[in-house]
Each structure stands twice: as structure tokens, then as C-alpha cells.
Amino acid sequence: MKNKSMEFIKEGIKKRRQRWILVTGILTVLACIFSCMMLLLGNTIYPLQDVIRALYGEKIPGVSFAVTTLRLPRMLAGLFAGFAFGVAGHTFQTMLRNPLANPNVIGITAGSSAAAVFCIVILHTSNAVVSIASVIAGLLTVLIIYILSRGSSFSIGRLILVGIGIQAMLNAAISYILLVGAEQDIPAALRWLSGSLNGSQMEELPSLIISVIIFSPVIILLGKRLSMLELGEQAATSLGVHTDKTRIALIVSSVIIIAVATATTGPIAFVAFLAGPIAKRLVGVGLSNIIPAGLVGVNLVLASDLIGQFAFDVRYPVGIITGLLGAPYLIYLLIRMNRKGDL
Amino acid sequence: MSSLTDLAKQQRNAYLPQYLTIVLIISFILLIVSIVSSLAFGSRAVGWNGLIEGLFHPAIDSYDANVVRQRMNRTIFSLLCGVALGVSGALMQAVTRNPIADPSILGVNTGASLFVVSGIAFFHISTSEQYIWFALAGAMITAIFVFGIGSMGRGGATPLKLVLAGAATTAALSSLVIAIMIPRSYVMDQFRFWQVGSVGSASWSSISTFLPFLIIGLLVGIISASALNALALGDEVATGLGVRTGLWRLAAAFAGVILCGATTALAGPIGFVGLLATHVIRLVLGSDQRYIIPISAITGAIILTISDVIGRLLGSPGELEVGVVTAFTGAPILIILAMKAKVRAL
Numbered sequence: 001m002k003n004k005s006m007e008f009i010k011e012g013i014k015k016r017r018q019r020w021i022l023v024t025g026i027l028t029v030l031a032c033i034f035s036c037m038m039l040l041l042g043n044t045i046y047p048l049q050d051v052i053r054a055l056y057g058e059k060i061p062g063v064s065f066a067v068t069t070l071r072l073p074r075m076l077a078g079l080f081a082g083f084a085f086g087v088a089g090h091t092f093q094t095m096l097r098n099p100l101a102n103p104n105v106i107g108i109t110a111g112s113s114a115a116a117v118f119c120i121v122i123l124h125t126s127n128a129v130v131s132i133a134s135v136i137a138g139l140l141t142v143l144i145i146y147i148l149s150r151g152s153s154f155s156i157g158r159l160i161l162v163g164i165g166i167q168a169m170l171n172a173a174i175s176y177i178l179l180v181g182a183e184q185d186i187p188a189a190l191r192w193l194s195g196s197l198n199g200s201q202m203e204e205l206p207s208l209i210i211s212v213i214i215f216s217p218v219i220i221l222l223g224k225r226l227s228m229l230e231l232g233e234q235a236a237t238s239l240g241v242h243t244d245k246t247r248i249a250l251i252v253s254s255v256i257i258i259a260v261a262t263a264t265t266g267p268i269a270f271v272a273f274l275a276g277p278i279a280k281r282l283v284g285v286g287l288s289n290i291i292p293a294g295l296v297g298v299n300l301v302l303a304s305d306l307i308g309q310f311a312f313d314v315r316y317p318v319g320i321i322t323g324l325l326g327a328p329y330l331i332y333l334l335i336r337m338n339r340k341g342d343l
Numbered sequence: 344m345s346s347l348t349d350l351a352k353q354q355r356n357a358y359l360p361q362y363l364t365i366v367l368i369i370s371f372i373l374l375i376v377s378i379v380s381s382l383a384f385g386s387r388a389v390g391w392n393g394l395i396e397g398l399f400h401p402a403i404d405s406y407d408a409n410v411v412r413q414r415m416n417r418t419i420f421s422l423l424c425g426v427a428l429g430v431s432g433a434l435m436q437a438v439t440r441n442p443i444a445d446p447s448i449l450g451v452n453t454g455a456s457l458f459v460v461s462g463i464a465f466f467h468i469s470t471s472e473q474y475i476w477f478a479l480a481g482a483m484i485t486a487i488f489v490f491g492i493g494s495m496g497r498g499g500a501t502p503l504k505l506v507l508a509g510a511a512t513t514a515a516l517s518s519l520v521i522a523i524m525i526p527r528s529y530v531m532d533q534f535r536f537w538q539v540g541s542v543g544s545a546s547w548s549s550i551s552t553f554l555p556f557l558i559i560g561l562l563v564g565i566i567s568a569s570a571l572n573a574l575a576l577g578d579e580v581a582t583g584l585g586v587r588t589g590l591w592r593l594a595a596a597f598a599g600v601i602l603c604g605a606t607t608a609l610a611g612p613i614g615f616v617g618l619l620a621t622h623v624i625r626l627v628l629g630s631d632q633r634y635i636i637p638i639s640a641i642t643g644a645i646i647l648t649i650s651d652v653i654g655r656l657l658g659s660p661g662e663l664e665v666g667v668v669t670a671f672t673g674a675p676i677l678i679i680l681a682m683k684a685k686v687r688a689l
Contacts, residue, residue: 160506161502162681162682165674165677166678168447168615169671169674172674173671194518320518320521320522323515323517327515331492334492
């Protein structure tokens with residue numbers, strides 16, 4: 001009898017692991033396909049060999065410029081920012097046990113955006129400074145929201161309300177900076193309001209790539225503890241998790257990657273919000289969803305950018321497409337949560 | 344029974360008017376201050392003499408006097424818009440029985456924006472009379488939608504549910520707004536001037552377009568005040584007191600949406616004035632709608648006009664949209680309310 005139930009459980013674990021591997025594999029393949037499409041497609045479609053030769057550094061008139069200066073940075077920015085948004089969004093949603101509590105809704109990305117806009121438009125600082133400033137601003141925003149929403153007893157509802165208030169102020173600050181700054185054209189403004197990969201440059205990328213490579217493994221390694229945290233404070237403690245330390249490590253790492261990503265691409269709407277729930281749907285519960293969530297983020301950003309670039313007569317920035325996809329889902333989620341009485 | 348009502352009357356007479364007079368005096372002084380500063384300050388400050396010449400001596404044709412006359416439109420318009428937004432916030436809060444209801448938080452402003460943009464893009468509207476009807480339709484539909492989502496499920500429309508429904512709807516609609524705008528440069532151009540959320544472009548014609556809506560909204564709002572007082576006790580009690588709850592709630596909501604829709608149509612989206620105006624009043628005067636509604640009209644006018652002046656001073660030599668200023672002063676109120684709220688009530 002005991003053996004049978006053990007086998008049943010083992011069977012389940014095995015099935016879930018297989019499903020995780022399958023989903024992750026498919027997502028990776030999709031991400032590769034989208035990345036290649038980002039490099040191949042454009043105003044002119046160059047033959048595959050030319051593109052590959054240009055990537056290896058050969059100088060081919062026309063091709064080299066289009067591929068290495070325009071399309072490669074765009075693809076890399078989308079790839080790493082998408083991963084960062086997905087991973088960080090998922091971490092927040094899991095830690096706070098509420099899909100609505102993601103960096104977009106509670107105003108963390110708005111904090112990073114405001115700092116980035118201030119550095120770029122007013123101070124004209126270098127890219128490294130922009131990244132550092134937006135990381136600090138993101139952490140500060142988290143701290144302020146946390147302090148303000150602590151009150152007599154902590155509640156996610158209060159956290160979200162406070163976050164929305166902070167976000168309104170930060171967005172006002174962004175409009176003010178864009179207005180005071182010299183001849184800022186509308187595309188730049190749109191980039192900071194909804195996120196865009198247009199005009200991504202190689203020089204902006206190193207800080208994004210480095211921070212994602214350093215800090216997403218941290219989050220992935222903490223994944224098991226994150227799943228335990230999801231069980232609740234007491235359960236996690238009795239399973240041997242230092243809840244406070246783990247939480248701080250997770251928050252700091254997530255804020256760092258999301259802030260740097262925001263400083264590079266602008267706050268691409270809803271990716272951080274959508275990636276986690278989609279990954280959960282695909283993988284199911286039980287295994288850590290961090291890597292799938294990151295991959296879903298990558299696919300969302302790259303696919304939306306491709307749609308934005310080529311599906312219509314006009315080129316839309318990626319944030320508009322993700323916004324149009326994400327907002328109805330948010331409304332659907334709200335309706336479902338309200339019906340179930342979760343709010 | 345009669346002694347009870349007597350007692351109630353005595354109590355009301357005993358304590359409300361005392362604060363009421365003080366509040367009225369203070370707000371009157373502030374109103375004068377805001378009007379004078381709105382006339383005097385800007386990219387060129389005008390002194391006393393210019394002010395008096397411009398206002399009372401139509402014959403004098405000095406530079407300063409003309410500047411003051413130019414600023415007249417703007418001042419009157421911002422006062423009227425402030426009245427509309429203040430009353431609209433008070434009505435929405437009373438109808439939803441919810442302290443954080445405000446046109447901008449509920450997404451009603453963005454709904455109006457979307458309809459105006461669609462009007463410019465697909466129906467080639469260009470005058471303020473046309474804007475106003477599109478904005479009203481958009482405001483109305485969005486208000487119904489957001490309130491519908493927010494009041495689903497257990498506990499009715501709690502602040503958290505309403506705010507989230509409003510935020511989600513705002514996000515969805517503003518993506519649509521930008522998506523409509525990007526391919527059409529002429530829309531972008533026209534819309535940009537409207538979107539600025541400013542009272543600076545006011546002309547006499549826009550004021551006269553605005554007035555009928557303002558008057559209707561105000562009248563309905565003031566008439567429904569005592570019914571709203573009964574509604575605050577809960578639907579059952581209100582019905583027991585002989586109030587037709589459905590009718591009055593609909594009327595008050597309608598007035599609130601008309602007021603903010605018309606303002607949005609002419610001035611662009613301006614947020615948080617309703618929140619700010621009513622909560623200052625509620626702190627002092629308690630929760631009697633018969634006082635809150637008319638006095639939030641005055642505080643709304645003061646807040647919007649002073650915010651406009653601040654925007655002009657901060658943004659000089661250009662100017663800062665008044666919506667930015669009100670977001671900065673109004674959002675903290677939302678945060679304070681969230682901090683004070685009991686967890687259960689969220």
C-alpha cells in the first residue's frame with residue numbers, strides 16, 4: 001500500500017519533470033526561431049549566408065550595417081529584457097502570492113523609468129550611470145512602497161493601492177521631465193511611457209546583459225526557497241528557510257534586473273505581469289517556474305516586436321502590442337478573482 | 344419622536360454652522376487669492392496697477408492690462424473645470440460609497456480620451472462641441488464598465504477592486520489610444536494639443552459650450568445630495584426611508600460622469616482634483632453630502648486654479664500641464680487613504 005502511493009507520487013513527479021522539460025524545450029526553440037527572424041527580417045531580406053557572415057564580422061556593404069548595427073542590438077535587447085521582465089515579474093507574483101502584485105502594477109518600473117529619464121534627458125549621463133541610477137530608484141521605490149504599506153498590519157491590497165498612488169506621481173514626474181527637457185521628440189516620450197526596442201544600440205547593452213547573467217542565476221538558485229515561501233511564512237521557516245534573508249535576496253536581484261531592463265528598453269507593458277501566469281499554465285504547479293517564466297517573457301517581447309514591425313502598415317513599438325495583449329488578460333483575471341472573492 | 348428631531352436639529356445647529364462659516368470664509372479668501380494669482384502670474388508677472396487697469400478700466404490699453412484680459416478666459420475656465428471636477432469626485436464617491444472614487448482613478452478620463460481620439464481619427468471631428476459628445480459617450484461607457492467589473496463578487500465595490508479595475512482599464516485604453524494615434528500624424532498633432540490636459544487654450548466659445556453641461560450636472564448633484572445621504576446608510580435603510588435608491592444613484596452617477604466627461608472633452612484629462620477637493624472638506628465637515636457637494640465645488644475650483652498657476656510658474660518660460668501638478672498633489676491623498684484603511688475594508 002505504502003509502496004503503491006510512493007510509486008504514484010514518483011510517477012507524478014516524473015510526469016511533471018517531463019512536462020517541464022518539454023515546455024522549456026519548446027519555449028527555447030521558439031525563442032531561437034524568433035531571434036533568427038529578428039535578424040533576418042527587415043526592410044530588405046538578405047540571404048542567410050550573408051547575415052551569418054556579417055555576424056562573424058565580415059564587411060558586406062549594406063548587410064553589415066543593417067544586421068550588426070540595427071537588428072542585432074534590437075534582438076539582444078528584446079531577448080535579455082524579456083527574460084529579465086519575465087523572471088522578476090514571476091518572482092514578485094510568487095513571493096507576494098498575488099498575480100496582480102507585479103513590478104508594473106506596484107510602480108517599481110515607473111520608479112526606474114523616472115530615474116532613467118531624468119539621467120538621460122536632464123543630466124545626459126553615460127549608459128552605466130543610467131543603469132545604476134535606475135537600479136537605485138527601483139530599490140528605493142520598493143522600500144518606500146513597503147514602508148508606506150506596512151501600517152498596522154501588512155496587506156497586499158494596501159501595497160497595491162499605495163503602489164498605484166506612487167506610480168501616478170512618478171508618471172507625472174516623467175511627463176514633467178520630458179516637458180522641461182529640450183526638444184524631446186514624441187517617439188522618445190512614447191518609449192518611456194510604453195517601452196520600445198526602436199533605436200537600441202550596442203553601447204546600451206553590456207550593463208543589461210551582465211546584470212541578467214549575474215542575477216538571474218541567483219534567482220533561479222533560490223527558486224526552491226521561493227516555492228517554499230509561497231507556502232507561507234511559518235511553513236517556510238519550519239522547512240528551514242531564512243525567510244527574511246531569502247526575501248531580501250530575491251527582491252534585490254529581481255529589482256536589479258528589471259531596473260536595468262527598464263533603463264534599456266523602457267517599461268515594456270505587461271510582460272512582467274503576463275509571463276508568470278502563462279508559464280504556470282504551461283508547466284503546472286510543483287516545479288520551479290522561473291526559467292519558463294523568463295522564456296515566456298523573451299517570446300512575448302520578440303513576437304510582439306515582430307508583430308509590431310511587420311504585421312501592420314505602420315511600425316508599432318513593442319509596448320503597444322504587449323499592452324493590447326496584456327490589458328484584456330488583466331481585466332479577465334480581475335473578473336475571475338472578483339468572482340472567486342480573492343480580492 | 345418630535346423631541347428627537349428637535350434634538351437632531353439643535354445638534355446640527357450647534358456644531359455644523361460654526362465650522363461651516365469658518366470653512367466658507369477660508370475658502371472665499373483662498374478663492375480670491377487663486378483668482379488674483381491666476382490673473383497676475385505667468386511667463387510675465389503683472390503688478391497691481393496692471394491688474395486693476397485690466398479688470399476695471401476697459402478704456403486703458405496698456406500692455407499689462409491686455410495680458411490680464413487675456414488671462415481672464417483661462418481663469419474663468421479653470422474655475423469652472425475645478426467646480427465640475429470637485430463635484431464629480433464627490434458624486435462618484437457618494438454613489439460608489441467609496442472614498443477613493445475619482446474620474447482619473449476609475450479610468451473614466453481615459454475612456455473619454457479614447458473616444459475623442461477615435462472621433463478625430465475616424466470621423467474627423469475638430470470643434471469642441473463635437474469633442475464633448477464623444478467624450479461624454481466614452482466617459483459613460485467606461486464608467487459603467489469599470490464599475491461593473493469592480494462590483495462583481497463578494498463585498499460589492501471595495502476600493503481595491505475599483506482601483507484595480509480602473510488601472511487595468513486605463514492601461515488597456517491608453518494602449519488603444521496610442522495605437523490609433525501612431526499611424527496618423529494629423530491625429531497625433533491635433534490630439535497632442537488636446538491631451539496636454541490644460542486649461543490654457545480656453546476661449547469664450549469653449550466656456551459657453553461647457554456651461555450647459557456644468558449647470559445640469561451641478562443641479563442634479565445638489566438635488567440628489569440628501570438622497571445620497573440616505574444611500575450612505577445602505578440600500579435597505581435608504582429604501583426604508585422612502586428613497587428610490589436606483590433612481591437617485593443613477594441620477595447622481597449620470598451627473599458625475601457628465602461633469603467629468605465635459606471637462607475632459609474641453610480641458611483634456613486632469614486627474615485627482617475630485618479626490619483632493621472632497622477629502623479636505625470631509626476632514627472638517629464630516630460626511631453630510633448637502634455640505635460636501637457644494638463646498639467641494641469651491642475647493643475644486645481653488646485647487647485647479649492654484650495648480651494651474653503652479654504649473655505656469657514651475658514650467659516657465661513654457662508651462663507645465665495642470666494634470667501633472669494635480670497628480671503630484673493628489674496621489675499622496677490616495678496613498679494616505681490606503682495607509683489609513685483597515686485591511687478588512689480593502
